[in-house]
Every structure is written in structure tokens, then in C-alpha cells.
Amino acid sequence: MVRYQKIGKSFGDVEILKDMDFNIYPSEKVAIIGPSGSGKTTLIRMLMTLERPSAGTIEVDGELLWHKKINGKLVSADEKHLHRVRGKIGMVFQQYNLFPHMTVLRNCIEAPIHVLGITKEEAIERAKTMLDKVGLIHKLDAYPSQLSGGQQQRVAIARALVMRPKIMLFDEVTSALDPEMVGEVLAVIKEIAAEGEMAMILVTHEMDFARDVADRVLFMDGGKIVEEGAPSELFGNPQNPRTKAFLSRFHLSGRHL
Numbered sequence: 274m275v276r277y278q279k280i281g282k283s284f285g286d287v288e289i290l291k292d293m294d295f296n297i298y299p300s301e302k303v304a305i306i307g308p309s310g311s312g313k314t315t316l317i318r319m320l321m322t323l324e325r326p327s328a329g330t331i332e333v334d335g336e337l338l339w340h341k342k343i344n345g346k347l348v349s350a351d352e353k354h355l356h357r358v359r360g361k362i363g364m365v366f367q368q369y370n371l372f373p374h375m376t377v378l379r380n381c382i383e384a385p386i387h388v389l390g391i392t393k394e395e396a397i398e399r400a401k402t403m404l405d406k407v408g409l410i411h412k413l414d415a416y417p418s419q420l421s422g423g424q425q426q427r428v429a430i431a432r433a434l435v436m437r438p439k440i441m442l443f444d445e446v447t448s449a450l451d452p453e454m455v456g457e458v459l460a461v462i463k464e465i466a467a468e469g470e471m472a473m474i475l476v477t478h479e480m481d482f483a484r485d486v487a488d489r490v491l492f493m494d495g496g497k498i499v500e501e502g503a504p505s506e507l508f509g510n511p512q513n514p515r516t517k518a519f520l521s522r523f524h525l526s527g528r529h530l
């Protein structure tokens with residue numbers, strides 16, 4: 274469903290991602306872990322069309338994201354094309370990025386009305402369903418500044434879900450939260466994951482969370498995927514040689530990287 278082929282990314286002279294191949298299958302949950310600066314965020318920002326790849330192609334549902342093929346040649350896609358394909362993808366960021374001057378409800382209905390073109394009534398219906406799902410139906414009229422960090426992040430998740438994406442990208446969504454709020458946000462994500470149909474990419478430092486939610490865990494280092502497997506293979510039995518190698522290679526003795 275999503276296919277990265279020979280993806281490279283440089284910022285100036287600095288090569289961040291090299292020749293990367295990577296697939297995500299429908300409804301698959303993939304956790305990406307790895308040291309700071311290894312390129313995890315850059316990898317998913319390219320799928321959200323926030324960073325343009327320097328090399329390679331990305332396909333979503335068999336359709337090129339950043340390119341079009343004209344007479345057998347790849348050319349850059351126009352904004353209209355990017356906009357359409359990006360409609361299949363939702364993203365939740367480390368900083369919740371809510372509009373501070375809008376209520377919770379309005380934060381959740383702006384994009385579906387203006388981007389998807391649905392009616393205000395339908396957008397409100399959808400928003401209420403999703404705010405209920407994240408446990409915040411009683412906060413419809415609150416402003417972001419009246420909410421805790423965990424609640425704001427749950428609104429950001431609801432806002433992304435209202436768009437009904439096929440793939441959700443979570444970029445270290447608990448990193449900016451006070452420790453006591455991490456659990457409530459992870460619980461909401463686990464619940465959404467358990468519903469099954471949506472594919473998810475989760476960039477996270479939370480090892481337990483990666484193990485519990487992901488079908489597949491990727492470990493990135495130096496702009497490459499250096500280890501990949503099912504959580505049971507990588508975290509399962511500490512006596513298992515592969516688990517031992519994984520943990521010792523990356524010095525993963527504790528809960529966090």
C-alpha cells in the first residue's frame with residue numbers, strides 16, 4: 274500500500290537517508306525506533322509531503338506520490354496531485370499544533386469542511402464521534418489553553434481521524450508530554466490500533482508501546498534500517514539469540530532508548 278523505493282534525502286551536503294526501500298501493507302502497524310538524528314521523522318514527513326525526497330520514489334496505493342509519469346519519464350507532481358494523494362494520510366506531531374483561538378470542536382471540523390468539502394453538519398457528526406473515541410466529548414467548547422497536554426494531544430489525534438485517513442503517522446507524540454500524561458495518549462492510540470483497519474507508522478521512544486502495538490518494528494540508525502522484525506522476535510525471549518543481539522547491539526536495557 275505504501276512503497277518507498279531507493280529513497281534518499283539530503284539537507285544541503287548532509288545525506289540523511291540513503292537508498293532506502295520500505296513497504297507498509299494495508300492495516301499494518303509499524304513502529305520506527307532509533308537514536309536521535311537517525312532520520313525517523315524525515316522518513317515519515319516525506320509521506321506527509323512535508324519533505325521532498327532527494328532521490329527515489331514513494332507510492333501510495335500504487336500511485337506515485339511525488340512524481341507523475343509522462344511519456345515514460347518521471348516528472349515532479351503538481352500541488353493538486355500531492356494534495357489528493359496526501360488526503361489518504363493523517364499525521365499527529367510531537368507538538369499538538371492545535372489552533373489556539375479555536376474551540377476543540379472547531380479545531381476538528383476546519384479541515385474536513387475546507388479540504389474534504391463535506392458539510393458542516395457532517396463534519397460536526399464525525400468530530401463528535403472521534404472526540405468521544407478519545408474521551409473528550411465533554412470538551413467540545415474548550416480552548417486548547419484550557420486543556421492538559423495529554424488532552425490536547427488526544428484532540429490532535431481526533432482531528433486527524435476526522436479526515437478518515439488510510440494511514441496514520443505518529444511522530445513521537447508523547448515526547449513533549451509530562452510523564453503522567455503519556456499513558457492516556459498511548460492508551461488511545463492502542464485502542465485505535467486495535468480497531469484494525471488503518472495502517473499506522475509510529476515513531477516512538479517508548480519501547481513497551483512499540484512492542485505492544487506494532488506488527489513490525491524497524492530500527493533506524495544513520496539513515497538506514499539496520500534491524501527489522503516482529504516484536505516477538507526482537508523483544509520476545511531475552512534468551513533468544515536474536516533478541517539478545519538486538520538488545521545488546523543497541524544497548525537497550527531499559528524502557529527508553
Ligand SMILES: Nc1ncnc2c1ncn2[C@@H]1O[C@H](COP(=O)(O)OP(=O)(O)OP(=O)(O)O)[C@@H](O)[C@H]1O
Pocket residue numbers: 284289307308309310311312313314315316
Ligand atoms: N529541515 C532540515 N534542515 C536541515 N537538517 C535537517 C532538517 N530536518 C532534519 N534535519 C537533520 O536531519 C537529521 C535527521 O533528522 P530527523 O528529525 O529525521 O531524525 P530523528 O531520527 O527523527 O531524530 P529525533 O529522534 O531526535 O527526532 C538530523 O541530523 C537533523 O538535524
